[in-house]
Amino acid sequence: MSPIAEKLRSLNITLPPVSTPSAAYVPFVQTGKLVFISGHIAKKDGKPWVGQLGKNMTTEEGQRAARAIAIDLMGTLQTAAGDLQNVKRIVKVMSLVNSTADFTEQHLVTNGASELFGEVFGEAGKHARSAFGVAQIPMGACVEIELIAELA
Numbered sequence: 001m002s003p004i005a006e007k008l009r010s011l012n013i014t015l016p017p018v019s020t021p022s023a024a025y026v027p028f029v030q031t032g033k034l035v036f037i038s039g040h041i042a043k044k045d046g047k048p049w050v051g052q053l054g055k056n057m058t059t060e061e062g063q064r065a066a067r068a069i070a071i072d073l074m075g076t077l078q079t080a081a082g083d084l085q086n087v088k089r090i091v092k093v094m095s096l097v098n099s100t101a102d103f104t105e106q107h108l109v110t111n112g113a114s115e116l117f118g119e120v121f122g123e124a125g126k127h128a129r130s131a132f133g134v135a136q137i138p139m140g141a142c143v144e145i146e147l148i149a150e151l152a
Contacts, residue, residue, distance in 0.1 A: 002085040007120050008074075015075035022138070028080040034091070035080045035149045040072045041141035048139040054103030057142055062097060062105075066112030069145045073113070074120065081151050090117050090127040092148040098141065099133040106131040113145055 001009070008015065018027050021038070028037045042049035042065035049065050051057035057065075078084050095110035097103075110131040117125035127147075137144045 002083065004084045004087075004120060008084075011119070013071055013074075015078055016072055018076045018079045019072070027076050030080060030151070033088070033151045035077065035151060037073055037076050037080070037147045037149070039094075039096070039144045039146040040069050040076070041137060041139060042066070042069050042143045043072070043141075044068070048141045049143070050140040051142040052098050052100060053105070053109060053133075053142060054100035059105045059108050062109035062143060063112030065143045066095065066109055066145060067116050069143060070113035070116040073145060073147050077147070077149055081149070084120075086151050087121065087124065088150045088152045089124045090121060090147060090149050093117070093127050093129045094146050095129070095131040096134045096137055096144045097131060098135075098137045098143065101133075103133060106133045109143060110145070 021027060025038055028035055053062045077087060081087050093114060097106040097109050099106060114129060
């Protein structure tokens with residue numbers, strides 16, 4: 001078992017299969033050694049995790065949602081890479097947080113994903129990042145995250 005697979009097992013994480021896109025796009029595109037993973041929305045019990053940070057969700061709930069997205073993203077990345085062991089680096093994460101105009105902890109919400117990537121991939125999981133507050137996300141989801149990874 002690869003070190004990454006062992007780490008996921010120790011965290012009790014089972015990666016899901018790639019979700020079917022809900023609009024006119026593909027789950028990922030590879031160009032050269034870079035893989036661009038389309039935005040994944042937060043899901044809870046298989047349905048969109050609906051909510052707005054600063055209104056009816058706490059930062060801690062947002063972090064859990066972002067962590068859940070990271071697991072979904074790794075499932076898609078595993079399909080794109082053939083095996084997560086083929087991932088050389090998580091390059092960039094972009095996070096959109098459905099939040100009120102006065103909510104300012106988008107960066108802390110996004111830590112839910114960033115910290116898991118670091119835990120699973122080690123140094124290779126440290127990445128550049130952007131976190132934005134937005135007025136709405138498709139299907140009312142609380143968080144959406146996309147990522148760019150480099151393959152070996």
